[in-house]
Amino acid sequence: MYYPEPISKLIDSFTKLPGIGPKxxxxxxxxxxxxxxxxxxxxxxxxVNAKRELTHCSVCGHITDQDPCQICSDHTRDDSVICxxxxxxxxxAMEKMREFNGRYHVLHGAISPxxxxxxxxxxxxxLIKRLKDDKVEELILATNPNVEGEATAMYISRLVxxxxxxxxxxxxxxxxxxxxxxxxxxxxxxxxxxxxxx
Numbered sequence: 656m657y658y659p660e661p662i663s664k665l666i667d668s669f670t671k672l673p674g675i676g677p678k679x680x681x682x683x684x685x686x687x688x689x690x691x692x693x694x695x696x697x698x699x700x701x702x703v704n705a706k707r708e709l710t711h712c713s714v715c716g717h718i719t720d721q722d723p724c725q726i727c728s729d730h731t732r733d734d735s736v737i738c739x740x741x742x743x744x745x746x747x748a749m750e751k752m753r754e755f756n757g758r759y760h761v762l763h764g765a766i767s768p769x770x771x772x773x774x775x776x777x778x779x780x781x782l783i784k785r786l787k788d789d790k791v792e793e794l795i796l797a798t799n800p801n802v803e804g805e806a807t808a809m810y811i812s813r814l815v816x817x818x819x820x821x822x823x824x825x826x827x828x829x830x831x832x833x834x835x836x837x838x839x840x841x842x843x844x845x846x847x848x849x850x851x852x853x
Contacts, residue, residue: 662684662685662688665684665687666680666681666684667680669683669684708720710722711761711763712724712726712727714727714785715727715746715758715759715760715761716743716760716761716762716763716778716781717743717746717759717761718743726746726750726758726759727758731756732756732757732758733756733757733758734757734758734788734790734791735757735790735791735792735793736757736758736791736792736793736794736795737757737758737759737760737782737785737786737791737793737794737795738755738757738758738759738760738795738797739759739760739762739782739794739795739796739797739798739811740759740760740761740762740797740798741761741762741763741764741765741798741799741804741807742761742762742763742764743761745761745797746759746761749797757793757795760778760781760782760785761778762777762778762779762782762798762807763777763778764776764777765777765798765799765803765804765806765807766803766806766807766810767803767806774810774814777807779810779811779814782811783814783815786815786818786820791820792820792821793820793821793822793823794811794815794820794821794822794823795823795824795825796808796811796812796822796823796824796825797824797825800827800845808824812824826845826849827842827845827846827849828842828843828845828846828849829842829843829846
């Protein structure tokens with residue numbers, strides 16, 4: 656179907672976002688056209704400002720508008736524990752729990768030989784530099800429970816183990832309220848593997 660060029664460009668821009676197919680992109684484009692001009696300008700400014708004003712923390716790699724980030728600047732946090740995550744979204748998920756009071760290290764990805772991503776392509780070298788600090792006693796590997804996340808955790812574990820730092824992996828298993836009959840074999844296997852004494 657033919658659309659005037661400005662709408663076509665807007666639709667194309669929306670299709671570049673993850674999870675947005677052609678139909679949704681058309682719906683969003685027409686939604687934007689029906690918005691008040693001030694709202695559209697505010698939306699555009701928010702996009703530009705987020706891109707221009709946010710950076711990565713020079714210590715942990717989390718997204719921030721100040722360097723170092725708020726978490727790295729907080730002197731009440733426990734310097735002896737670093738939780739390694741794949742993405743900034745994972746830091747936010749962990750912080751929502753309000754139970755972890757250590758430090759973070761964001762990898763910005765995972766090792767994936769199929770995609771040509773090696774350890775040097777993610778934030779592993781900076782992690783190794785941070786671990787030279789005598790304060791670190793435990794490294795929690797909280798990468799995703801998929802092939803890439805497991806490979807990344809194993810790689811970091813092998814790399815760090817000789818240093819004597821305690822290395823732990825977050826448990827994987829059944830969600831609260833879930834039924835055993837609906838769990839896949841891998842999830843059940845991980846749940847059994849991660850069992851603990853009551």
